[in-house]
Amino acid sequence: MQTTGTHFNYYQVCKRKLWLFANGINMEHTSDLVYEGNLIHEESYPQRSSKYEEVEMDGIKVDFYDARNKVIHEIKKSDKVEKAHEWQLKYYLYVFERNGIAGVTGILEYPVLRKTETILLSDIDRETILTMEKEIQAIIESEVCPPLEKKRICKSCSYYDFCFSREEEE
Numbered sequence: 001m002q003t004t005g006t007h008f009n010y011y012q013v014c015k016r017k018l019w020l021f022a023n024g025i026n027m028e029h030t031s032d033l034v035y036e037g038n039l040i041h042e043e044s045y046p047q048r049s050s051k052y053e054e055v056e057m058d059g060i061k062v063d064f065y066d067a068r069n070k071v072i073h074e075i076k077k078s079d080k081v082e083k084a085h086e087w088q089l090k091y092y093l094y095v096f097e098r099n100g101i102a103g104v105t106g107i108l109e110y111p112v113l114r115k116t117e118t119i120l121l122s123d124i125d126r127e128t129i130l131t132m133e134k135e136i137q138a139i140i141e142s143e144v145c146p147p148l149e150k151k152r153i154c155k156s157c158s159y160y161d162f163c164f165s166r167e168e169e170e
């Protein structure tokens with residue numbers, strides 16, 4: 001299966017979430033990430049112009065690419081899983097580079113928090129991404145769903161009922 005930015009994000013958040021999502025078990029019509037990005041964009045930047053392009057390549061889909069300035073904007077609501085957001089965006093930069101578009105910068109935007117973070121790709125990141133890609137593929141191709149791990153993020157995860165409904169009954 002082709003690795004996507006969502007896989008990179010979920011890999012950081014929870015291996016079980018990654019496996020469930022990649023194996024077609026979806027609790028919502030659309031992924032949390034796509035929904036969140038589009039909703040926040042509409043609410044926060046109602047008149048953001050057409051300077052942004054939508055780019056799809058190698059399994060990733062970037063909603064806001066500023067081709068003139070070579071900047072990918074990734075819009076998020078909360079910074080609770082900031083590390084996951086950073087790696088998702090680094091993976092976008094990596095895929096752009098792999099397709100011959102070098103020198104692209106990422107900007108993580110949290111309009112609700114009035115916060116932005118610039119994301120760059122280092123040589124160590126490139127090596128780490130290669131390792132992560134292999135681990136992501138091993139997880140999603142496994143016959144076995146990774147075990148439940150209680151995390152702070154569980155309560156806001158779309159798989160919460162799936163993971164915890166039996167526990168609540170007991």
Ligand code: SF4
Binds near residue numbers: 148153154158159
């Ligand atoms: S509810 Fe928790 S354990 Fe279950 S998939 Fe989500 S983050 Fe992982």
